[in-house]
Amino acid sequence: MEGESNMMRSVKAVAELPHLKAVPCNFYVDDNYSLPSINTSSDDDSSLIPVIDFSLLSSQDPHQHSKAIQDLAKACQQWGFFMVVNHGIGESLMKELIGVTNEFFKMGEEDKWRYKGDQVFDPIKYGTSFNYTSKETTFFWRDYLKLSVHPHFQSPHQPKNFREVVWEYCEKCRKVTRVLLSGISEGLGLEKELMERCLDLEAGVEVFAANYYPACPQPELVMGLPPHSDFGLLTLLIQNEVGGLQIQRNGKWININPIPNSILVNTGDHLEIFTNGKYKSVLHRAAVNKVARISIGIASGPAMNATVGPAHSPLIQNETFPPLYVPMKFSEYVEMQQTNPLYGKSCLDKIKINSPSL
Numbered sequence: 001m002e003g004e005s006n007m008m009r010s011v012k013a014v015a016e017l018p019h020l021k022a023v024p025c026n027f028y029v030d031d032n033y034s035l036p037s038i039n040t041s042s043d044d045d046s047s048l049i050p051v052i053d054f055s056l057l058s059s060q061d062p063h064q065h066s067k068a069i070q071d072l073a074k075a076c077q078q079w080g081f082f083m084v085v086n087h088g089i090g091e092s093l094m095k096e097l098i099g100v101t102n103e104f105f106k107m108g109e110e111d112k113w114r115y116k117g118d119q120v121f122d123p124i125k126y127g128t129s130f131n132y133t134s135k136e137t138t139f140f141w142r143d144y145l146k147l148s149v150h151p152h153f154q155s156p157h158q159p160k161n162f163r164e165v166v167w168e169y170c171e172k173c174r175k176v177t178r179v180l181l182s183g184i185s186e187g188l189g190l191e192k193e194l195m196e197r198c199l200d201l202e203a204g205v206e207v208f209a210a211n212y213y214p215a216c217p218q219p220e221l222v223m224g225l226p227p228h229s230d231f232g233l234l235t236l237l238i239q240n241e242v243g244g245l246q247i248q249r250n251g252k253w254i255n256i257n258p259i260p261n262s263i264l265v266n267t268g269d270h271l272e273i274f275t276n277g278k279y280k281s282v283l284h285r286a287a288v289n290k291v292a293r294i295s296i297g298i299a300s301g302p303a304m305n306a307t308v309g310p311a312h313s314p315l316i317q318n319e320t321f322p323p324l325y326v327p328m329k330f331s332e333y334v335e336m337q338q339t340n341p342l343y344g345k346s347c348l349d350k351i352k353i354n355s356p357s358l
C-alpha cells in the first residue's frame with residue numbers, strides 16, 4: 001500500500017492497521033455535517049415506524065386490499081420510511097446475501113480495487129467514503145460496492161456464489177418493488193399504467209449498493225454516511241444485526257431498529273418529484289459502531305432515459321397545486337447527485353421551482 005493515496009486504501013484496511021487506537025483526522029466529520037449521536041434518547045420512536053404487510057397488498061379480499069393500499073399511502077405521506085413484512089423473500093436468502101457481501105469486503109485490497117470504476121455510470125464500482133468522484137472534503141467511515149443490476153445485470157464473479165446470490169436477491173426485490181409501486185399508484189388514485197408508462201419501469205434502473213462500515217475505535221468522531229436522501233423511487237434496505245441507520249423526523253434523528261427479517265423501504269427523490277411533493281424523500285444517515293456493520297440497499301428508479309417531472313394528472317398537478325419541480329432526465333440527476341458532495345437534499349433543491357405563492 002505504500003505510496004498509495006488514502007482514497008486508494010479502504011476504510012477496512014485503515015481500521016485494521018495494527019495498533020490503531022484513534023481515528024485518522026481526515027475522517028473527522030467537518031462542520032458542514034452534524035455529528036451523529038448513536039445514543040439519542042429517541043430509540044423508542046423507531047417502534048412507531050409503519051409496518052406494511054406486503055401479502056395484504058395482493059389480497060383477494062377487497063376490504064383487506066384497500067386497507068393495505070391506504071396504509072401504504074399513509075406510510076409514504078407521513079413517514080417516507082416503512083418496514084415491509086411478509087414480503088416472501090426467504091430469511092436464508094437474506095442471510096446468504098449478507099454472508100457473501102461480507103466475503104466480498106473480506107477479499108484482499110488488490111482484488112477489491114480491481115473493481116474500482118472510473119466513471120459515474122460504470123456498472124461495477126468499488127470504493128470508499130461517499131464517492132471518489134465527488135469533491136468531498138470529509139472522508140466517511142464506509143466502503144461500498146455498487147452494481148448496476150437492471151436493465152442489465154452486472155456483478156463481480158468473486159467471491160464464490162456472490163454473483164448467483166446477488167442475482168436471486170435482486171430478482172425477488174424487483175417483484176416486491178413493482179408491487180409496492182403499483183400499490184402506491186393505486187393509493188394516489190392514478191390510472192393503472194401511468195407511472196409504468198411515464199417512467200418506463202420495464203427498463204427501470206436498479207442499483208445494488210452494499211455498504212461496509214468497519215469497526216471503529218472512535219465512532220463518535222466519524223460518520224458512515226452523511227445526511228442524504230436517495231435518488232430513484234424506492235430503496236429496499238437490509239442490514240446485518242448491527243444498527244446505525246438514523247432518519248430525520250420533525251428535526252430529530254431517530255435510530256432505526258428494523259424488525260428481524262423485515263425490509264426497510266424508503267421513498268426516493270424521484271417519487272417526490274413524480275408526486276409533486278406529496279411523498280417526500282426523507283433525510284437519513286449512517287452512524288458507525290465499535291463493531292462492523294453491513295447494509296445492502298436496492299435502489300429502483302425510472303429508466304435512464306426517462307425524463308421525470310410531476311405526473312401529468314389533475315390529481316398531482318392542477319391550478320391549486322402547480323408543478324414544483326423542473327422535469328429532468330433521470331441519468332442527469334443521478335450524475336449530479338453522484339459527483340457532488342452530499343449536503344442533505346441539495347440536489348432536489350436545485351430543481352425545485354420557487355413558487356411565489358408558497
Ligand SMILES: O=C(O)CCC(=O)C(=O)O
Nearest residue numbers: 209211230245286295297
Ligand atoms: O447503511 C444504511 O443503513 C444506510 C445506507 C444508505 O442510506 C444508502 O446506501 O443510501
Ligand SMILES: [Fe+2]
Nearest residue numbers: 228229230284
Ligand atoms: Fe440512503
